[in-house]
Amino acid sequence: MGRVLIIGAGGAGSVVAHKCAQVREVFDGILLASRTLSKCEKIRGQIEKKTGREIQIAKVDADDVRQTIALIDRFKPALVINVALPYQDLTIMEACLAAGVNYLDTANYEPPDEAHFEYRWQWAYEDRFKQKGLMAVLGWGFDPGVTNLFAAYAQKNLFDEIHAIDILDCNAGDHGRAFATNFNPEINLREITQVVRHWEEGNWIETPAILEPGSVHFSFNYPVVGSRESYLLYHEELESLVRNIRGLKRIRFWMTFSENYLMHLRVLQNVGMTRIDEVEHDGKKIIPIQFLKSLLPDPTSLAENYTGKTVIGNIMTGIEAGLEKTLYLYNVCDHAQSYREVGAQAVSYTTGVPAMIGAMMMLQGAWKGTGVFNVEQLDPDPFMEALNLYGLPWRMVEHERLPDKF
Ligand code: NDP
Numbered sequence: 001m002g003r004v005l006i007i008g009a010g011g012a013g014s015v016v017a018h019k020c021a022q023v024r025e026v027f028d029g030i031l032l033a034s035r036t037l038s039k040c041e042k043i044r045g046q047i048e049k050k051t052g053r054e055i056q057i058a059k060v061d062a063d064d065v066r067q068t069i070a071l072i073d074r075f076k077p078a079l080v081i082n083v084a085l086p087y088q089d090l091t092i093m094e095a096c097l098a099a100g101v102n103y104l105d106t107a108n109y110e111p112p113d114e115a116h117f118e119y120r121w122q123w124a125y126e127d128r129f130k131q132k133g134l135m136a137v138l139g140w141g142f143d144p145g146v147t148n149l150f151a152a153y154a155q156k157n158l159f160d161e162i163h164a165i166d167i168l169d170c171n172a173g174d175h176g177r178a179f180a181t182n183f184n185p186e187i188n189l190r191e192i193t194q195v196v197r198h199w200e201e202g203n204w205i206e207t208p209a210i211l212e213p214g215s216v217h218f219s220f221n222y223p224v225v226g227s228r229e230s231y232l233l234y235h236e237e238l239e240s241l242v243r244n245i246r247g248l249k250r251i252r253f254w255m256t257f258s259e260n261y262l263m264h265l266r267v268l269q270n271v272g273m274t275r276i277d278e279v280e281h282d283g284k285k286i287i288p289i290q291f292l293k294s295l296l297p298d299p300t301s302l303a304e305n306y307t308g309k310t311v312i313g314n315i316m317t318g319i320e321a322g323l324e325k326t327l328y329l330y331n332v333c334d335h336a337q338s339y340r341e342v343g344a345q346a347v348s349y350t351t352g353v354p355a356m357i358g359a360m361m362m363l364q365g366a367w368k369g370t371g372v373f374n375v376e377q378l379d380p381d382p383f384m385e386a387l388n389l390y391g392l393p394w395r396m397v398e399h400e401r402l403p404d405k406f
Helices: 011-022 037-051 065-075 086-099 126-131 146-157 185-192 237-244 259-270 288-295 299-305 335-342 346-364 380-389
Strands: 002-007 027-034 056-059 079-082 102-105 135-138 161-171 196-200 203-207 217-222 226-232 250-256 279-281 284-286 309-320 323-334 371-374 394-398
Touching: 002 011, 002 065, 002 346, 011 027, 011 037, 011 299, 011 335, 011 346, 027 037, 027 065, 027 346, 037 056, 056 065, 065 086, 079 086, 079 346, 086 102, 102 346, 126 371, 135 346, 146 161, 146 237, 146 309, 146 323, 146 346, 146 380, 161 217, 161 226, 185 259, 185 288, 196 237, 237 250, 237 371, 284 288, 299 335, 299 346, 309 346, 323 335, 323 346, 335 346, 346 380, 380 394
Parallel strands: 002 027, 002 079, 027 056, 079 102, 102 135, 135 371, 161 250
Antiparallel strands: 161 309, 196 203, 196 250, 217 226, 226 250, 279 284, 309 323, 323 394
């Protein structure tokens, strides 16, 4: 039915490539391209072993628009799936516009020299994608991605109006390492050390970063895994959901962190290892967080011995037929099961599977349009069905409303 170019051979990219290879009837050509060819070779070998299917691979520096255009022109995909880093979003979007192909990614653009992510840089491409008759879908992993979709599904099918959304992301897994991040360490640490924001009645409210005194947290009793301390965090889907969910009065994002994780992070931050500016070392300029990344375990290497589960979902309170109700939509994903299926841990799995399904929706025409879209602007129904079929089944239960203040 269609060919896809996947850019980025990391944890998420590997899952996207495996899952696309499993769905032969939709993805009849797959090219995995990344900066380091040996990583593509390794994934190609794993896919061949698991599915008997041979995918194509290539080396590309996606910071270079001309290289990316040349690759697209050679392979002629219907869609580019960007699972490189947020730094490459704009150059890959430029290449898609020049070469005339659709675009999908899992994280919004972030300038390398500023730990700050927002959609405005990518939303600015709206007119250019429209003029070319092309579609770009942003933020298509689990969170952002499925969490946006849960809100869209609830808005369409479960409520007349949603007033409060709490997105709760719990990793209750154990990888047996002293300290590691579950996706790219540089991107992850930049995200979680920022000042926290949530949105209430039209205003962004700032609260201290997770390690600072006064940071907001509470113990939430997650399905299957039990109570975990959950910290208020700023996350990118908040920015688009406040625009697209009608009647919303409050939205917050929570993520679990263990005491051990926070202790390591505190020390690393105190000694300057999470700095993103250049420092002089032995006559050379280095960026501490990039040096730290080279010391920390590669998130893909955690997969083999990872046990436990992730539980990610939305608690949503709103009105239906004049009555208030609260519903909790969530998915439970098992690290070891993800490893058995595609050789990945659950954080990569929950990112890569939605990206594959989104690509399938675009190739099959279930999602059509021109311009730049966030996930909640597209029809959630076919996607919710596909989540159940392709490895991320979801559940829905009634829940108590979460307190307004903690
Ligand atoms: P990894 O660091 O494991 O993988 C990134 C890959 O991109 C690496 O293979 C890297 O190459 C490659 N890459 C980096 N720069 C370039 C470049 N200039 N040209 C070509 N390839 C490049 O990251 P993850 O797989 O963990 O994350 C991938 C993306 O998914 C990130 O944007 C992340 O923020 C996002 N994400 C989204 C989630 C969601 O739920 N929405 C959750 C988790 C992650 P090399 O190997 O040479 O470094």
